[in-house]
Amino acid sequence: MEGNPAPEAFPSETLREIASALWQKDPLAAQLYGPCEGLPELRRDLREYLRRDYGLHREDDDLIIVSGAQQGIELACSVLANAGDTVLCEAPTYADVLHTFALHGLKVVAVEVEEDGISLEGLAKALKEHEVRFLYLIPTFQNPTSHTMSLAKRKAVYDLVREHDTIIVEDDPYSALRFRGESLPSLKALDEDGRVLYIGTFSKILSPGFRVGYVCGDSYLLERMALAKLYNDVHSSVPAQIIAHSFLTAPGFQAHLEFARCIYRQKCDLMLETMDRLLAGRLAYTRPEGGFFIWCELPAGSDLPELTKALARANLAIAPGNVFSLDPAAPQRTFRLSFSRPSAAQIVRGIEILAEVMTTLGM
């Protein structure tokens, strides 16, 4: 259920150079035990990158390296909540996080995501009715909807969270891959009190296989997360951290991001054009400005399970809304398409299959 990046958007040539340099120059550096909170040079240069490119400059904040964004969420659960506590997330939300919450014995309140982000009325009500340990939010190119929270809502959400004195875990895997429109400040960039834990990752821009992510947040919370990490996996794999650091500080880093954005824009546009051509008026879908997903909604009365099954027989996988829902058995009319991983030919063929199958089903 993770978003699978496009292999052709990986910086394979740069990686080859970086990796051979690593093993020629100082193989020992990659072999010894490393510090639990991550390699100092990677932490320093990530802080600088987030300060420069993302406006994260809160002075009492620190940054630790984690084994992918998923581990950031896992450690946040360990440190911020106990079994039986309540947490809040968007509905729908990233599927795997619901399992992480369940494994920690957490109760979950889900608040509807609208086109401009989580419903403010829903959020205000939920925060009044429940003692929420933390909010798990994906404000930018949300998974699965690709909706992005407006600046006004970002400010209002932060104010509400402050009023109820709770914490935000902001998951931000996709904002470096904005391929259209204006960048918005992250919730972390609005954070004055140290109540936002910002989770970033190299998975979408370098390689998911490396498992290198990071958490930026208040030093006090991060110290506790680092301790939980020490007794979890000691530290993240050192060669992967060294390569991530070389990548981040390589002269071609910004150019690579631009290259990756260009690839995802082309793929997204190709999928949207094909949908406009073959599916216009037959279902509603988002027009994302970044990320990996297009979120679709069938007309009222449509049978999503029937469509999903028929598509599976035609060898086309879609992710039905059910997997992103707290109640997977509740009927849904929404589903997620990913344009990131398939090739151009697969994108066109996939939408053709979707249109053909829908026609066969009278949709």
Added chain:
Amino acid sequence: MEGNPAPEAFPSETLREIASALWQKDPLAAQLYGPCEGLPELRRDLREYLRRDYGLHREDDDLIIVSGAQQGIELACSVLANAGDTVLCEAPTYADVLHTFALHGLKVVAVEVEEDGISLEGLAKALKEHEVRFLYLIPTFQNPTSHTMSLAKRKAVYDLVREHDTIIVEDDPYSALRFRGESLPSLKALDEDGRVLYIGTFSKILSPGFRVGYVCGDSYLLERMALAKLYNDVHSSVPAQIIAHSFLTAPGFQAHLEFARCIYRQKCDLMLETMDRLLAGRLAYTRPEGGFFIWCELPAGSDLPELTKALARANLAIAPGNVFSLDPAAPQRTFRLSFSRPSAAQIVRGIEILAEVMTTLGM
């Protein structure tokens, strides 16, 4: 508190070759998301290695890759026990595991380790008095004592555990580094019912910085561990797994193990000879057949905290028994020396400092 391997025992030249081959041949393989349970070829060849060299041939067993042995312990806690449950370990034991237990809210019963392994009387009593979810044991070159459980005790421990229908988590980081004496079967090798989870690691023979370990055990338990891992860090770093696999299957693998054993034997012998020369009769110490540690005991009435402080002033770190104890405040006369990481000159100088400081303190 992990055992730090000797940098000169790392296969640096082999690693350099393996790593450059990886990036020349198929960089993409290292970049994509991998399977949660680990790379199939690494799992297959580790199973074969454990079958051939360690006699682990139980048919219903499986093997998953974890991000270092510590994660194996963490996942075992997640899957085998709930907060408030009781687990059992050796006294003294590996310090970090006590923190992992505490973070999971587990109660801990500790049973004395004797020279030939955990006390059978103590174990029988503890299993009678407590409902123990699992036993955490390091039967071979135990950390910190370097004691090794005799074959007779291994059989008796397994029988007791079977009688009480509980589970063993066997941590075995050091048995590949036996540099003297006869190998003994692991508890896992005696396991007929699938009640032993065997945790192994590449940290002591390849590199701790990579974070690649493995758990071999009953398929049913491993499926649950893999699921907990999925929601923890998705999978272990792929480049590290590919390199571990190339190392395991390289023609020089056995020769490298032999080379590493030779280094640790020489270092251990040098430390023991220097201790025999300068400290004979002034404290008791073990003569290990493998692993990284020598366990020392001061005579009755000795002031260990005073010695530790005086040694720290002389820039020599020892690990006092307190850090391996459930009750760190209880007075101890034992401490752990590591011969693995320091150079030959540092080993000799370290023991000289120990002897000088003890003389100064009238010990």
